Amino acid sequence: MIAPLTQEQMLDLRQCLERGLPRVSRPYDALAEQIGAHHDQVLQQMQHWHEQGLFRRVGLVLNHRALGFVANAMLVLDVPDALVDNVGQRLGRAPGVNLCYQRPRRLPQWRYNLFCMVHGRERAVVEAHIETLLAEHLLNDLPHQVLFSTHAFKQCGGRFAPPPSQVWAHG
């Protein structure tokens, strides 16, 4: 039985992790040392947070632009309320859709309630992919727009999970 971390140690651990995982061979030992705990306690806490869904994975944030993913499209659709779950689930599962969210309409300025992010290396490919998606899911008749990004002013690594995008919406 491994003793749980104290509340204070938990907060300290969260704060340490905001800077990312220490890049050493035994990162949880390094974290344990910083918060005055044992590495088993830190690992147990990490597993607990992971099971609770506080974080999905110990993973990375890509500078997608630096990697050539410069075509960043936000597809927005005006889906009747009764259909939005169905369409959202289908588009969310579709290949190439990185994020799919329902958001509120703001009439009269904004009518669209479903948002999908599609990224690629070339704009023409992303455009064609979106056309295919709309056709396959019989969504061409719904009011929709595709908003390409032309410049990223800020994309910080972020201390928190997306969005991204939301990055991409999240951004």
Place this chain on the structure above:
Amino acid sequence: MDERDRQLINRLQHGLPLVRQPWQSVAQELGCAPGEVLDRLHALLEDGVLTRFGPMFDIERVGGAFTLAALTVPEARFDAVAEQLNALPQVAHNYRREHAWNMWFVLACASPEELDATLSRIETLSGLTVLNLPKEHTYHVGLHFPV
């Protein structure tokens, strides 16, 4: 960036195992030494190919608040308003998009109150009305970039 870097990035997008020596298993999968994996990760972060490595906490599960918002910024003031927004630590992303709503940004705040205050602050700073579009339902989050 070489083939091994690409393999490493693709592998790490799936996450690091929660074990005491996580780099050993990754190195084994990639067929190299754990030290080399760490050196490569370090270089990719230094070069700006990666912007972060570690767990990303779901801000809403820890009491925080997110939103996606937009502004219609007059062309002549576009860069100035972008600078105003980017100076705010709550602005996580800010993109110019081809639309009448031409500036799209994500706010990541420690609390719903901070989010409201930040939206008001942006309206005061810019003199513009914010289109606030917090998510109501998530159908899919899966940012994966095969490199």
